[in-house]
Amino acid sequence: MTVIEKVDLNAYLASKNALIEQALDQFIPEQSLPYGKLFTAARYSLLGGGKRLRPILALATAETVGGYLEAAMAPACALEMIHTYSLIHDDLPCMDNDDYRRGKPSLHRAFPEGHAVLTGDYLLTYAFEVLSKAPKLTAEQRLRLITVLSQRSGGEGMISGQVLDLDIVGKKIDLEILKLVHRLKTGALLKASIEFGGIVANVPESQMVLLQEFGEKIGLAFQIMDDVLDVTASEQKHGKKTASDIANNKTTYVSLKGLEQSRALAQKLSDEAVQTLRQLPYDVSLLTGLAQLMVQRSH
Numbered sequence: 001m002t003v004i005e006k007v008d009l010n011a012y013l014a015s016k017n018a019l020i021e022q023a024l025d026q027f028i029p030e031q032s033l034p035y036g037k038l039f040t041a042a043r044y045s046l047l048g049g050g051k052r053l054r055p056i057l058a059l060a061t062a063e064t065v066g067g068y069l070e071a072a073m074a075p076a077c078a079l080e081m082i083h084t085y086s087l088i089h090d091d092l093p094c095m096d097n098d099d100y101r102r103g104k105p106s107l108h109r110a111f112p113e114g115h116a117v118l119t120g121d122y123l124l125t126y127a128f129e130v131l132s133k134a135p136k137l138t139a140e141q142r143l144r145l146i147t148v149l150s151q152r153s154g155g156e157g158m159i160s161g162q163v164l165d166l167d168i169v170g171k172k173i174d175l176e177i178l179k180l181v182h183r184l185k186t187g188a189l190l191k192a193s194i195e196f197g198g199i200v201a202n203v204p205e206s207q208m209v210l211l212q213e214f215g216e217k218i219g220l221a222f223q224i225m226d227d228v229l230d231v232t233a234s235e236q237k238h239g240k241k242t243a244s245d246i247a248n249n250k251t252t253y254v255s256l257k258g259l260e261q262s263r264a265l266a267q268k269l270s271d272e273a274v275q276t277l278r279q280l281p282y283d284v285s286l287l288t289g290l291a292q293l294m295v296q297r298s299h
């Protein structure tokens with residue numbers, strides 16, 4: 001990637017970040033109702049933090065394959081709602097018991113724990129309402145989005161990954177099981193983000209298959225880098241205590257393969273993902289840049 005491309009990519013990320021922030025803010029305004037605290041808590045977790053990776057991937061994919069930004073925005077926000085709910089629940093004492101998230105106290109530290117559980121539930125539920133009403137899409141497209149998101153975030157995806165993740169704490173596991181955990185827990189929602197772009201643009205099935213392969217590869221590359229960053233990134237940059245995997249006695253790519261091999265594997269997967277992408281009949285430079293950024297990131 002040349003310097004110019006990097007600058008352009010940064011400008012792209014900043015502008016899309018601002019649009020996503022604005023859309024999320026509009027989806028969940030403050031409300032002076034007897035139960036208005038729910039929306040205050042949802043806004044605490046949802047706004048002003050995070051890389052917005054999933055919505056950005058959805059928008060960038062839609063733009064790459066000929067979809068409209070206006071049609072992709074609500075689905076992109078639904079992805080961020082699901083992701084944020086998963087982080088809220090993952091931080092709870094019954095799961096990872098993390099005190100910090102995105103550089104500030106996790107939701108159950110800033111609000112009563114019961115409210116944190118319910119705020120996660122609300123974001124999960126609301127995401128599907130948002131999809132059911134997403135503008136500038138046909139009923140069939142909305143239904144496809146709902147189906148894909150429920151599969152990727154549910155019992156065939158993220159939730160099953162989280163169950164496995166809880167089960168393997170303190171146990172010795174091999175690379176195949178670790179890959180399965182990563183594919184379900186983190187990879188599935190990243191794959192959905194890419195699929196969302198394809199659905200919004202109504203791509204033919206042959207192109208969807210390539211998008212899915214791309215999504216799977218960058219999903220695993222991202223998670224391997226997350227394992228690497230857990231060991232190497234500073235607490236300030238990562239927004240939470242680092243080396244939490246070691247503290248939580250978790251098997252990671254780094255504990256199985258070491259830092260250097262893990263980095264190399266993430267880079268290899270990202271390169272393969274880009275090769276897959278190049279089979280599409282579009283200018284894929286934007287997605288290529290994002291795939292590279294995902295493995296070269298520092299937080």
Ligand code: GRG
Nearest residue numbers: 050051052053086089090102159162185186226
């Ligand atoms: C509780 C149902 C349920 C699921 C939780 C995704 C997940 C499943 C837990 C997150 C735990 C974790 C830290 C996984 C590592 C990879 C990951 C998803 C990191 C957080 O995503 P980023 O880096 O976060 O995109 P930001 O804050 O930038 O959005």
